[in-house]
Amino acid sequence: MSAALVVEGLRKVFALPDRSRVHALEHVSFAVAPGETLAVVGESGCGKSTLAQVVCRLLEPSAGRIVLDGTDITTLDSRAMKPHRRQMQIVFQDPFASLDPRRTVGYAVGEPLRVHGLAGDAAALRERVGALFEKVGLERSQMAQFPHQFSGGQRQRICIARALALEPKLVIADESVSALDVSVQAQVINLMMALQADLGLSYLFISHDLAVVERMAHRVAVMYLGQIVEIGPRAAVFERPRHSYTKRLLDAAPIADPRQRRERPLLVGEVPSPRWPAGESPERVELVEHEPGHFAAREREMPPVDPSPTDPAASHRP
Amino acid sequence: MLPATPPGTSPVLSVTDLTVRFGAFTAVDGLSFDLHPGRTLAVVGESGSGKSVTALSIMRLIEFGSRASVDGGQVLFTRADGSTLDLLAADEPTLRRIRGEAISMIFQEPLTSLNPVYTLGEQVAEVLRFHRGASRADARREAVRLFDRVRIPQAARIASEYPHQISGGMRQRVMIAMALACDPRVIIADEPTTALDVTIQAQILGLLRELQRETDTAVMLITHDMGVVAEVADDIVVMRHSRLVEKGSVHAVFERPRARYTRALLSSIPRLGSMAGTGEPAPFDLVDADADEAVGADAGATGATR
Numbered sequence: 001m002s003a004a005l006v007v008e009g010l011r012k013v014f015a016l017p018d019r020s021r022v023h024a025l026e027h028v029s030f031a032v033a034p035g036e037t038l039a040v041v042g043e044s045g046c047g048k049s050t051l052a053q054v055v056c057r058l059l060e061p062s063a064g065r066i067v068l069d070g071t072d073i074t075t076l077d078s079r080a081m082k083p084h085r086r087q088m089q090i091v092f093q094d095p096f097a098s099l100d101p102r103r104t105v106g107y108a109v110g111e112p113l114r115v116h117g118l119a120g121d122a123a124a125l126r127e128r129v130g131a132l133f134e135k136v137g138l139e140r141s142q143m144a145q146f147p148h149q150f151s152g153g154q155r156q157r158i159c160i161a162r163a164l165a166l167e168p169k170l171v172i173a174d175e176s177v178s179a180l181d182v183s184v185q186a187q188v189i190n191l192m193m194a195l196q197a198d199l200g201l202s203y204l205f206i207s208h209d210l211a212v213v214e215r216m217a218h219r220v221a222v223m224y225l226g227q228i229v230e231i232g233p234r235a236a237v238f239e240r241p242r243h244s245y246t247k248r249l250l251d252a253a254p255i256a257d258p259r260q261r262r263e264r265p266l267l268v269g270e271v272p273s274p275r276w277p278a279g280e281s282p283e284r285v286e287l288v289e290h291e292p293g294h295f296a297a298r299e300r301e302m303p304p305v306d307p308s309p310t311d312p313a314a315s316h317r318p
Numbered sequence: 319m320l321p322a323t324p325p326g327t328s329p330v331l332s333v334t335d336l337t338v339r340f341g342a343f344t345a346v347d348g349l350s351f352d353l354h355p356g357r358t359l360a361v362v363g364e365s366g367s368g369k370s371v372t373a374l375s376i377m378r379l380i381e382f383g384s385r386a387s388v389d390g391g392q393v394l395f396t397r398a399d400g401s402t403l404d405l406l407a408a409d410e411p412t413l414r415r416i417r418g419e420a421i422s423m424i425f426q427e428p429l430t431s432l433n434p435v436y437t438l439g440e441q442v443a444e445v446l447r448f449h450r451g452a453s454r455a456d457a458r459r460e461a462v463r464l465f466d467r468v469r470i471p472q473a474a475r476i477a478s479e480y481p482h483q484i485s486g487g488m489r490q491r492v493m494i495a496m497a498l499a500c501d502p503r504v505i506i507a508d509e510p511t512t513a514l515d516v517t518i519q520a521q522i523l524g525l526l527r528e529l530q531r532e533t534d535t536a537v538m539l540i541t542h543d544m545g546v547v548a549e550v551a552d553d554i555v556v557m558r559h560s561r562l563v564e565k566g567s568v569h570a571v572f573e574r575p576r577a578r579y580t581r582a583l584l585s586s587i588p589r590l591g592s593m594a595g596t597g598e599p600a601p602f603d604l605v606d607a608d609a610d611e612a613v614g615a616d617a618g619a620t621g622a623t624r
Contacts, residue, residue, distance in 0.1 A: 037599060043515040043516065043517065044515050152365075181364040181365055181542065182364070182542065182544065182583065182586050182587055183364065183582060183583060183586040183604075183607065184364075185586070186585075186586035186587075186588075186602040186604055187586075187604065189588075189601070189602065190601040190602055190604070193599060193601050194601070208515070208516065209588070210516070210590055211545065211587075211588035211589060211590040212588050214588065214590055214591075214592070214593045215588045215593065215599060215600065215602070216599050217599060218598070218599060233597065234593075234597075234599075235593075235594075235595075235596065235597050238591075238593070238594070239594055239595075248517060249516060249517065250590075251520070252516045252517040252519065252520035253516050253520075253545070253590050254516075254519070254520075254523075254543065254545030254546050254548065254549045254590075255545060255548060255549070255589060255590045255591060256544045256545040256547075256548045256572075256587045256588070256589045256590070257548050257572065257589055257591075258548045258549075258551075258568045258569050258572050259569070259573075260548075260591070261548065261549055262549075264520055264521075264523070264524035264527075268469050268470075268471055268521060269517075269521075270485055270487060270517075270518065271515075271517070
């Protein structure tokens with residue numbers, strides 16, 4: 001069985017007006033198996049959302065290959081891309097910004113079917129949309145309502161229903177549960193897991209929340225300054241982290257159990273900027289396999305925690 | 319075994335039966351709790367449960383630019399000299415002396431709390447000039463000292479920079495420096511780390527705790543993040559639909575929650591490390607908050623009653 005998604009040597013560089021460049025993605029490679037959740041974790045600016053957008057081809061990669069269910073889609077034009085878009089859908093963070101306020105939510109969920117010419121007649125479409133509503137835990141009778149009549153969690157269910165309309169193999173979830181209240185977040189996570197078991201979906205689950213990722217993911221990739229510094233089975237990465245940045249993230253994440261309260265060193269330090277002056281670029285990390293499927297970047301000299309609180313690229317010397 | 323109220327400390331802030339309305343809507347309904355020196359009280363609840371309105375009402379900031387009215391209750395604040403004052407009955411000039419001096423606030427988004435056209439040092443110095451009547455030069459020197467205290471590297475240089483020139487974590491340190499400027503008795507922190515990355519959040523929470531140890535300040539921490547609560551709070555107030563659901567020590571409420579809603583809330587929290595030893599993802603085993611709901615019946619205090 002071929003992988004749902006393979007990404008090889010993916011690179012995305014943004015040029016800035018002052019000729020410096022942001023290396024948002026560098027040499028990013030991974031595969032997502034059918035029915036698997038690969039979580040991508042990291043802090044602001046690590047490149048995880050750029051990754052989601054490049055994989056969807058909402059942004060063009062600077063280099064590298066994207067292989068979706070066995071087909072290289074990296075250079076397909078929009079017409080050739082269209083049939084492959086069915087295989088891959090995205091759910092964004094903000095369910096308020098992702099739905100047209102002037103259209104019923106039933107229309108929103110049916111829209112992908114219409115765009116792809118799969119709607120059939122009105123009765124058939126209504127039946128399919130109704131089935132999707134039920135699949136995500138909503139009532140058929142809610143199809144005629146408008147987005148403002150729903151809570152954040154219900155809207156995210158609507159966005160998930162819309163993503164599932166075309167029966168994709170891969171769903172890219174970019175911080176899809178981050179904006180939700182914790183009890184609603186848990187319900188949506190449970191829904192996503194149930195749908196995965198039911199439909200064999202693969203998820204590329206982009207998140208900053210390690211506790212959520214621990215719950216959801218089969219495998220985890222840790223990103224730092226545009227590169228994957230550690231990737232492997234969730235249990236291996238969480239219980240036997242190899243890279244110092246992974247350890248730093250795990251140490252920093254709060255644990256929702258007062259019995260496990262830890263003293264924290266009074267550190268001051270921030271992740272350096274991924275912005276590089278013209279003519280310079282980051283050194284490529286070299287991944288070493290520590291146990292089957294568990295890779296971590298070899299650390300020659302770990303980019304030091306940047307002691308400078310200001311951001312300019314000038315102060316950036318990893 | 320309950321971590322009881324430290325003996326002999328009386329609350330620095332005592333909220334009784336606070337009720338706040340926006341027209342016909344009751345945003346806070348009969349809320350009571352106490353805040354003690356040197357302790358951190360977390361006020362938790364989901365969006366719209368009334369936690370931020372509670373904070374703004376204590377500072378009497380809720381009445382600015384909204385149709386809100388504080389309809390009842392008492393907020394007794396104990397001054398450093400031992401005298402008490404009901405903030406809900408105080409006049410505006412009195413409140414203006416208290417805000418930023420005796421009680422200060424830290425908000426979620428430091429970029430919107432800082433003025434973009436003044437340097438960071440000037441903004442902290444302003445607090446000292448207003449409340450302490452410090453001279454421009456003295457206030458400026460004190461601001462740099464405060465930046466040092468919140469572990470801002472190169473404090474003198476940062477003091478002459480503008481908000482957009484520094485990172486979000488550093489901005490929040492500046493907000494903390496400003497909150498500390500007049501040695502407040504109470505700091506109200508409304509989601510102070512929600513906009514920050516997790517490694518920066520850990521630094522800011524560690525800093526707040528360290529400073530609290532040094533100063534014996536009472537901290538009221540408003541948050542939706544139960545991980546943060548478990549890490550830093552001593553006591554907890556759980557709110558839902560404008561009302562108190564449960565209060566008590568953090569240990570008691572996490573280990574033996576009494577209200578069904580608290581149990582539901584705790585069942586939905588992902589706890590880092592809880593999946594150790596397993597390979598596969600696992601759904602949450604959720605408690606339904608509303609099954610045979612009896613808010614009145616099981617609401618109340620858990621453990622150490624305040």
